[in-house]
Amino acid sequence: MAAAAATMTAFHSYSPQEQQQTQVPQTSDTPQLSKKPKTLLHKHPLYTPVHTKLSMQFREKILCLEVMGIDSGKALSLNPLIHSITLNSIHDTVSFLQSKGILQKDLPRIIGMCPKILTANITDELNPVFKFLSHNLNVPDHSFRKVINKCPRLLVSSVENQLKPALFYLQRLGFRDLEALAYQDCVLLVSNVENTLMPKLDYLISLGFSKPEAVEMVLRCPGLFTFSLDNNYKPKFEFFEQEMKRDMKELKEFPQYFAFSLEKRIKPRHLEAMECGVKMSLQLLLKTTDEEFAELLKQRTKSVVM
Known part of the structure; x- marks a missing residue:
């Protein structure tokens, strides 16, 4: 310093x-x-x-x-x-x-x-970003630091060609919480609508979900817009469908499934539960801590034996 x-x-x-x-x-x-x-x-x-x-x-x-x-x-x-x-x-x-x-x-x-x-040009490029944060996302001056630290890429994104189109698209889908968009999900604002956001929604629809269902999923889990189709969606859905053989309704109710690591979380938890002959919801399977998961297996294994 x-x-x-x-x-x-x-x-x-x-x-x-x-x-x-x-x-x-x-x-x-x-x-x-x-x-x-x-x-x-x-x-x-x-x-x-x-x-x-x-x-x-x-x-x-x-x-x-x-x-x-x-x-x-x-x-x-x-x-x-x-x-x-x-x-x-x-x-x-x-x-x-x-x-x-x-x-x-x-x-x-x-x-x-x-x-x-x-x-970047201060007048034509940087300053408009801060005006966008203030006027379009209602971010007060004293909170600029928090937003920029969350997503520095905002400063190198065109307000007219990138930030505003992304905001309007997200708002049309149903994103109404400007505070959440500013402080939690601002990475969505630097995502290209046609090349990044729309293809993710289309993929969910291709799995068999209706458009309203797919939209509801991304509203509940905005991170779905940030995951790679080839490295995340496809291998995880393949495992869900072919190995876990679970109902699609569970995926609709718990879209956060795609946020968990396939190798470090999904596969080992699924295999462990299968070995113990224990069935539990997708949310309990993945969202619980290691200690909570172990306790659940212990309790349910006892009930199965009894």
Whole structure:
């Protein structure tokens, strides 16, 4: 935290013109950023002999990211445009986020997950997101941090082309709780309607559920919109249908089934219950803790024996 604060202090001590210079003015109060790469980033790939001709400004920019706790190598690989932005631009973005309640300690995770934030236009891209949170989701200013920490991708999503269409689609389906959408299920807002949300609903309908039934399932378990068709839905439904041989009504009543691990939860619990000759609802089978499940097996096994 102290190092990050020192870096931000250094930002304030440079004018845009000074940042273009190859040498950084130093005073007794200014961190000697030009010397730090030798200790902080000596082993960083960008500081190998192959890159000895890197400009001082670029070195300072990399150091700035690293001191803030951001993996500069990963950030650059995910967003090459960082090469062309200035220290002053990074400072403006960080200052803007902090003005919205984002704390210094939040930056490594937020920017680490979405390095495009650093090159986003504050006026045309970042600020509209906060207006969307305020006007469309009724998020108060003091809660911006909570929402952004929950889903940093909001900051790199177009309000007009992504966030609003997703919100309108979800509201048409019956999502009425704006607070839940903002603080719990905001990942749905950064999901593409045609390529992500609709195919999940269509898959549930293809299993034999009516559209109203499928909609009710996603309303009860919004996470259904986030699961992979190939890696989640299909193998779990195949096991449900072929191995568990349970009634589809149970799946409709407990759609959270798809949220549990097939290998670590569903299969072992099912097999253990089968070995004990115990039948229980899908919810009890999966939602109970290990201790509760063991106790249920013990009690019901006794009753079967008696």
